[in-house]
Amino acid sequence: MPTPKVYTITQAVLKAQSYCAYQERCQQEVYDKVTEWGMYPNEANEVITLLIADGFLNEARFALLYVSGKTRIKRWGRKKIIQGLKFKRISDRCIKDALLTIDDEEYTQNIMYHIRRKIGEQPLTTLNYLLLQKAIQHTLTKGFEYDIILDVIKEEKDKE
Template structure:
């Protein structure tokens, strides 16, 4: 039995600037995006710098790309859905090259009372998942877990001390 091997070169589709604009508009409408994500998407099209700048300018002018809106929705979503703390949210926003001003605006979306309520809830839930560890070991595990989630050290100690009293 003979095997045949075919060598096919992948042909890259060629798009006009208007088609790329529409594609990126849909990309931004589907979910809020930061500049870094949009620029990575633009790199897939191998555009000349003038065309890239023109498309980015269009997205900014038409409000498809708005970093303040992105920072707010990112912070709100990661807190409400994934229960992340402020430190983790800030770290993730900085990875995406979000400005300090927009990071602060994003954190304003998190209600302080709800933040503490969530912190107490996830701490109790994690505490109840422990089996027969010693008290010191439980405290260490709780601290590590909450620190990984991005909560502030002083709040972690406060919640752990309240839980063990």
């Protein structure tokens, strides 16, 4: 088994800067990567401190981009986004601020997107109960709130 490469703080910072420049990262991801390189926890914390000072790491910026990407690309709901951010150990304040950027109209469209994936183009007014429940369950697994799902379905039924 080859011996792991030993990095100095300066080498680790340079390598971590390129790691952060490629894609927005959170502190936990960088910490995990730096310790994976064989650095001690106190050295990893020092590397993270230097990255924050240089602007390579920013928790609020990461949270905003995470929310934006998961809402627009993955079409996730607030609950699943919160769970993902908490898993990455983002502060509650940053999570709250980032969630405020979600557009309500886009959120409603995402709910209908997931419902339509399960029911197709059938009108909501003629759906049987089991198919509607299946669509609601699918939408719940994507992190949307139950009461909001029901409100969106009611609005869509009223439009038809």
